[in-house]
Amino acid sequence: MQSFISGSIRLGQRQGFSRWRSAHFKSSTGAYLPSQISTNVAHGANNSIKSSQNHILQFLGTRFGSQTKELMFPGSYGGCSVPELSPLATMMSSSSSRCMTTAASPTTDSSESVTDVPARIKFKRLDKTARNIMKESPLFPFILDKEAVEEVKEQREIPDIKPGYIVQLKVEVPENKRRLSTIKGIVIARRNAGLNTTFRIRRMVAGVGVESLFPLYSPNIKEIKVLDKKKVRRAKLYYLRNKMNALR
């Protein structure tokens, strides 16, 4: 019995999470457990049933505990193992009670419990783990991002921009004017997000302070030139909003 259940657990692991969640695994354990109980009943001892029940429960508990450590996403599985045990336990107690009353026909009981098993045990956390796969596996979205960033970097020369730099941009405005407008100001913030890396520039325009946020890899930015570097001890210089320097 130990080999059967451990084999089915490992099978579920290898085949992926959808298989793990399916009723296939549950029906396999369900099929094995009542047969074990029925063989105990055939021996004809009530004590042996209860002891086998406890033994199976203990075994399942340790098995699930050790397996959860090995799996990749322990958080989701640790939560799933607990509810899984209780319906199995209830199923087992009900099936064992059934086996105790009708000792003559163990085969019909096993078929009943097999059909009962997929209905009782439900998994609720399907979409959470799917989301975790997409986030935690740094395969798909980050590689595309890196490639896109390198593509843009080959086309234009984009210098390193940190908060505290005084920067002059040449931005093309597509709205019916092909002139390049120059924007000169101090970088007060930079937000790293792959291709969507943005930075904020603060400047004084005609007596009014204006903050503009630009995507770093935007095709509208034709040129970035670093004029000066100021020493700052902060990543986001939002305190400059209250300072309102006369220059810049």
Next chain:
Amino acid sequence: MIQPQTHLNVTNNSGARELMCIRVIGASNRRYAHIGDVIVAVIKEAVPNTPLERSEVIRAVIVRTCKELKRDNGMIIRYDDNAAVVIDQEGNPKGTRIFGAIARELRQLNFTKIVSLAPEVL
């Protein structure tokens, strides 16, 4: 996000200095006004010896907000104050000059006179 009771600076030489928003023109229960929206405002402070006086109800168009203005190309613009230009019923500004920068979106909203008078269009 200008709503009633918001104080706004005035950026033309119409005579008013500070306005308080009373109502946002548009839908019946419209909550906030952004750049390019017309509001009904009352003059809280006026320059003396001008045609506009204190506690007069006029219309104005918002040209600068502290709330960010988002553009389709990913750019975001944020000013340091809230400001409006006093207009009449047709949408022409009342004064002859405009101070400060104006956002480009006003051109699409048919405030071309304001955009042409502006010293800088962002």
